[in-house]
Amino acid sequence: MSQNQILQSLIAENLVSDPSGARGRLLTEAARLFREKGYERTTVRDLAAAVGIQSGSLFHHFRTKEEILKAVMVETIRLNTALMQAALEAADTNREKLRGLVRAELESINGQTGEAMAVLVFEWRSLSAASQVEVLELRDIYEKLWLDVLESLKREGALEADPFVVRRMLTGALSWTVTWYKPERGGLTLDGLTDQVMAMMAL
Amino acid sequence: MSQNQILQSLIAENLVSDPSGARGRLLTEAARLFREKGYERTTVRDLAAAVGIQSGSLFHHFRTKEEILKAVMVETIRLNTALMQAALEAADTNREKLRGLVRAELESINGQTGEAMAVLVFEWRSLSAASQVEVLELRDIYEKLWLDVLESLKREGALEADPFVVRRMLTGALSWTVTWYKPERGGLTLDGLTDQVMAMMAL
DNA sequence: TTACAAACCAAGCGCTTGCTTGGTATTGTC
DNA sequence: GACAATACCAAGCAAGCGCTTGGTTTGTAA
Numbered sequence: 455m456s457q458n459q460i461l462q463s464l465i466a467e468n469l470v471s472d473p474s475g476a477r478g479r480l481l482t483e484a485a486r487l488f489r490e491k492g493y494e495r496t497t498v499r500d501l502a503a504a505v506g507i508q509s510g511s512l513f514h515h516f517r518t519k520e521e522i523l524k525a526v527m528v529e530t531i532r533l534n535t536a537l538m539q540a541a542l543e544a545a546d547t548n549r550e551k552l553r554g555l556v557r558a559e560l561e562s563i564n565g566q567t568g569e570a571m572a573v574l575v576f577e578w579r580s581l582s583a584a585s586q587v588e589v590l591e592l593r594d595i596y597e598k599l600w601l602d603v604l605e606s607l608k609r610e611g612a613l614e615a616d617p618f619v620v621r622r623m624l625t626g627a628l629s630w631t632v633t634w635y636k637p638e639r640g641g642l643t644l645d646g647l648t649d650q651v652m653a654m655m656a657l
Numbered sequence: 658m659s660q661n662q663i664l665q666s667l668i669a670e671n672l673v674s675d676p677s678g679a680r681g682r683l684l685t686e687a688a689r690l691f692r693e694k695g696y697e698r699t700t701v702r703d704l705a706a707a708v709g710i711q712s713g714s715l716f717h718h719f720r721t722k723e724e725i726l727k728a729v730m731v732e733t734i735r736l737n738t739a740l741m742q743a744a745l746e747a748a749d750t751n752r753e754k755l756r757g758l759v760r761a762e763l764e765s766i767n768g769q770t771g772e773a774m775a776v777l778v779f780e781w782r783s784l785s786a787a788s789q790v791e792v793l794e795l796r797d798i799y800e801k802l803w804l805d806v807l808e809s810l811k812r813e814g815a816l817e818a819d820p821f822v823v824r825r826m827l828t829g830a831l832s833w834t835v836t837w838y839k840p841e842r843g844g845l846t847l848d849g850l851t852d853q854v855m856a857m858m859a860l
Numbered sequence: 861t862t863a864c865a866a867a868c869c870a871a872g873c874g875c876t877t878g879c880t881t882g883g884t885a886t887t888g889t890c
Numbered sequence: 891g892a893c894a895a896t897a898c899c900a901a902g903c904a905a906g907c908g909c910t911t912g913g914t915t916t917g918t919a920a
Contacts, residue, residue: 476867492782494697498908511868513909576779579695615856619845622837623830623857630829642822653818654826656859679897701878714898716879 460536470529477515480505485526485570493523493573493580523577524585530570531592534562538599548606549657555600556628557648563632564644575629597621612657620655627651663739673732680718683708688729688773696726696776696783726780727788733773734795737765741802751809752860758803759831760851766835767847778832800824815860823858830854 604617
């Protein structure tokens with residue numbers, strides 16, 4: 455399944471919003487603005503202006519500003535979980551599975567969904583405690599995909615360090631690429647970057 | 658030189674504020690609050706209350722709220738540069754030097770200066786463009802310490818990946834530990850964590 | 861055409877924000 | 891003990907914030 459096919463099936467199941475619809479367009483713009491200026495510095499007037507409506511009209515679609523942030527995060531995790539599962543299915547060996555996950559996560563972080571992914575990392579604290587719990591449950595499913603592969607690699611002897619620690623390190627390292635990786639300059643492609651990550655781990 | 662001796666000499670040179678003085682106490686509390694609630698959610702009234710003065714009185718010490726954020730960041734980088742230099746001097750081989758840097762940065766991130774380090778990572782966007790330029794200059798000095806060691810390791814053949822990319826990955830991985838590493842539970846010490854990082858890189 | 865809900869606008873309320881102001885203690889210096 | 895300089899307080903201003911309100915337009919289906 456291609457990336458686009460996965461997105462389409464999630465839209466069909468009503469798990470993520472269609473980016474061409476009103477709600478989806480707002481969420482896309484919200485992710486862009488939250489990423490660019492941060493959640494707190496982005497006003498409901500900014501959000502409304504970005505989609506061409508009045509600020510008050512936002513509250514017809516979402517009850518609060520925070521609900522918008524939560525929706526961005528929830529839909530992002532749902533999409534990414536599906537993308538990672540597809541990456542796993544396309545690989546045979548555990549080493550290839552890890553490479554697939556790394557490559558897919560790098561693509562999520564630095565591709566079209568990059569803004570939403572950055573929001574997930576950097577605006578976490580702006581979520582209310584209640585919403586954090588909800589989003590954490592989704593994230594656990596996502597993390598399990600990684601841990602299973604890393605644990606298999608450890609059992610094979612290909613990995614020396616603790617799988618749990620390695621996943622945490624990879625989370626940080628891969629997320630951080632959003633602050634410096636620019637494909638257009640430097641000539642480093644996403645595949646090249648993936649190679650570097652694997653080389654760094656001597657895998 | 659011990660950590661404390663380094664701090665003392667920086668205070669003597671007026672490069673960082675004495676934590677027991679009025680200014681230093683404010684910066685410590687500011688780092689704590691910025692880390693806990695984020696820069697935007699922290700009000701000048703919060704900051705003032707934390708050191709037991711009126712909100713207006715803050716502006717006797719700092720011209721703007723942002724100047725407080727900048728001061729936290731500048732002093733943190735100055736201290737850390739000194740700490741890294743000390744770590745390098747204490748090591749002989751390049752492998753040991755890298756281990757020293759990793760260990761020192763983990764200590765900065767997860768020790769007493771951890772709050773300020775987290776602010777440096779997560780509140781970057783709240784700095785005005787002008788202040789960002791100033792802080793970036795200091796950071797370049799700091800980053801050069803790392804790159805020199807990584808480049809030597811590459812020349813030795815101990816490292817396969819690109820030094821520049823590896824440093825960026827390490828920045829992300831080590832910074833991220835602040836979100837999950839809790840020395841009290843899990844039984845993983847800072848030295849143990851350092852070992853894990855080195856093991857992950859097969860070094 | 862009618863009926864009705866969903867989508868939106870124009871206006872603004874109540875509150876919080878960073879910062880200013882004018883004045884009063886406190887401290888250090890000769 | 892005189893005199894600044896420094897550190898602080900009490901009060902509040904102007905602007906911006908999230909969100910509400912009452913009413914109008916648009917889309918849909920019988």
